[in-house]
Amino acid sequence: ATGIQEKAVVSTQSTGVDDVMEDSELKFGPNGGLVFCMEYLINNTEWLDECLGSVDDDYFIIDCPGQIELYTHMDTMSRFIRTLESWGIRVCAVYLLDSQFLVEPSKFIAGMCSALSAMVQLQLPHVNVLTKIDLLSTFQQMWISKQEYD
Numbered sequence: 649a650t651g652i653q654e655k656a657v658v659s660t661q662s663t664g665v666d667d668v669m670e671d672s673e674l675k676f677g678p679n680g681g682l683v684f685c686m687e688y689l690i691n692n693t694e695w696l697d698e699c700l701g702s703v704d705d706d707y708f709i710i711d712c713p714g715q716i717e718l719y720t721h722m723d724t725m726s727r728f729i730r731t732l733e734s735w736g737i738r739v740c741a742v743y744l745l746d747s748q749f750l751v752e753p754s755k756f757i758a759g760m761c762s763a764l765s766a767m768v769q770l771q772l773p774h775v776n777v778l779t780k781i782d783l784l785s786t787f788q789q790m791w792i793s794k795q796e797y798d
Contacts, residue, residue: 686725719765719766726769740773741770741772743763745759745777746779746780
């Protein structure tokens, strides 16, 4: 597309997980801190709207937290997506799944179920991507290449 502008929104400009975890009144751990920050962002979207600016012909890659509860058990990410869509941004999800989920049948089923759960919850066009395949042993890579997953 023409007129693509590179825009970066630095999370430290908003409330960060470290700040939330260090707050003596909140007393959140990492998971609670992430949920709190996402809820804070959704309830204070003016900041994000200002950072993104005009969305004409722009592409944004938004690297979201990997905390699975945000996608499968809570409506946090769905609300975030609906906010983006209300601003005229078309959204697509890319679900990254660690290749370790392929080396055992039970892990494979668990990984596919979590991806499916995110697909259902987010209600978006969805692309599943295997990551870290280079970290598998040669034997594991050979075993995976011989499997049929269809």
